[in-house]
Amino acid sequence: MRNLKEILNLADEIVFTQTGQHLDDLQAAILQGTLERKGYKEIAKDFGYSDSSVRNTGAELWRILSEELGEEINKSNFLSTMERLQNSNVFAHNVTAHNVTDSFNICGSAKYSPEIPNFSQFTNQETSNSEPSQTPHQDLSEMPELGAFYNRTSELETLKTWILEQRCHLMTITGISGIGKTTLAVQLVHQIKDEFEYVLWYSLAPSPTFAEFQKQLIQFFSESETVDLSRNNRQTLSLIKYLQKYRCLVVLDDVHHLFSSGELAGKYQPGYEEYRLFFKQVEQLSHQSCLLLIGWEPAVVLPKVSPQKTAIFALQLTGLDMTATEAILRDYGLSEMEKYSALIPHYQGNPLWLQSVALQIQELGESVTDLLPDDTILLPEDLKEVLALQFNRLSTIEKQLLFLLVKESTPVNLAKLLENSPIPALDLRNALQSLLRRGLIEKIDNLYMVYPVLRQYITQKPGFSQKPGF
Template structure:
């Protein structure tokens, strides 16, 4: 009796009782139990509180006890599953012999109504493959050409499909390609989920409005699958626990207040904090992806050992992808331009369009290090920079004067910004992806430096 067989049998039993398959934590408890691990070890490996793991385990043993007709607990789970396996094999052998249906040399003929555990388990396994998929991608933008992001796509697929991450923040400076990457990802993995929905937060819905929208999506879809039954509306978290879902929230920064440090919720939107925490900590089958210039303050900025919550900050495209963009505008051999605009797809398209409209000769008339700021690019930068607090604007003004980067010690020596405010501004600007760190030096992207100095 191997681990895979045990997990399959337990999943069938849980599904027969609850209509839901084993979630990640339940599977981790069973896996750890089979391997002789204590709850402390299971909790540590699952990045959960031990008391929470014990509570989930207790409920799981109760479900299995009711299905198997005996008292199941951690210490006897292995032996109970062995008895269940032997019982299943015995029942199956008795059934096929009684029906006279077993033939080693000819094709087996299975009557459609064999009332035994084998057919029940087969139907349960097949149900995973026949569940209807429901997609609402009406708010997902059609972004046309997609430029190579193989590494980022593979990372996100690993987090979502293999590690079952529950909460993912996709961040990056304006124009870097966050939404394009997410849209490409959704197209590639949508069939792995029962429900997929893309929600734009441009209108800044309250949590109640957002939850009502999702509940309506789930309930209407369930009615399509079972039109004869009156489906009772459930709290949103119940739908996310009941089904394997992918929910994308685009432009998450619209939930946060302007003129404050990054990630501070607007008045009336603080309930989102509790909702995101619920998504991270409760056991369910859903992945929630947040896309935007800012991320909630509770998200880790650096790499974390917690698989349930992840942050991916997008950087610029590589040279090959940058060349592909510029060729569309008739520009060749512009590697320096790609470096200057740091492989930002939107920035490259903006300046390439300007050059194309001017006949492509503008680069021959300007110094090599000139940074052009077309009006449409200025508008995009203004949208993001207008969200900054006053202390962040002061910090950027200081940094914009330093073309070669500056250390934190030098910034503190300046004295124009109190140390505590300066450190908070530094953290906030890092979360907004507006500054870069190279070793102990902080610097601004050349495009931002040019834009900010134009106002100083």
């Protein structure tokens, strides 16, 4: 095995032979990062360069190496190619006559050092003259850190079965804010990422246009793809073609940012309809990849057939069980569960809601619960802000329907809603369906009800009245 300095010496000699110039700081940083299995974003962050400069310099560097060696060189096969050249003594006589300086002056906190340990830290693969290594390409820089994971084992196993065994094309995880969608997805990615050639976590929170979204994903796929790098034969595939060519896992978080506020669930913003067409492509065309969509509301309409007959799978998360709920409270130092036996059910097993309330109890002192009636629902300000984000997205009809449901003292069926509501029957049915898709109401035995926390939030809003009508 060779160490990092020897690999960079060899690469420097190849570049010098082709260009008459030695590796500069940025080129050396890209090669070092490549050997450490880092993506361009991580290299840029580690060494203090912009993403664009790293990508552009990287593309030019692979072109130089490819032209000099007469074969295609890229991020995925650079390591195996250098090992093969060293073992076959190609360029060996030149390297002994010329060596690069002992240290590249790489900008940023991390710098190249000739004392880096043996090259084996970068790979466990044996050196061979076979095809380039198929190391997965992963960009998880936008994926949140894996936090506490509270008893979502069954949901996790279901998702793994859908993706790895049933090979679903398109999967959605939906649910009200704070229910644990992203946490579950992060755990899932950690467990299955090595099953894919390409893995990408991408947040839609900035609401990128489809053209911007497609451009960034194609850049991710194409930067390390083996293609003809000669100047006249470069080509870029369409986004769906990459999903067909490779086994890819693409996670799109915060999908609800594609939808219009003030409309029923899942209505795309003007100018964003191309996303729907792309999701339809992912669903219907033949490919080996999986697109995972995470958000407050579903981005696709599920066909009314069994999962075995469709490429779309959906999971709407509900609350945690009592064991997991108690574990959250214990994590916040609230160990006497008997004090909270009446309080806990109000929060429907929502991790974020429970954490907010637990923190308030912890800061005020556990004795605060002794002064509260059993039916009290604590509503800290940070929790109210979370609820406001979802409530303010609702259409006028959905808000009217929520007000109507809140005024009912018990769960109510559709017939009674139609009888008591001034909302036209067709609009009421559509609003009811939309609220269910958003996870803001619960349906049990054809009876509909508002979650206690949301009920408390609505009754505190200015202008709310218990009187009939709106």
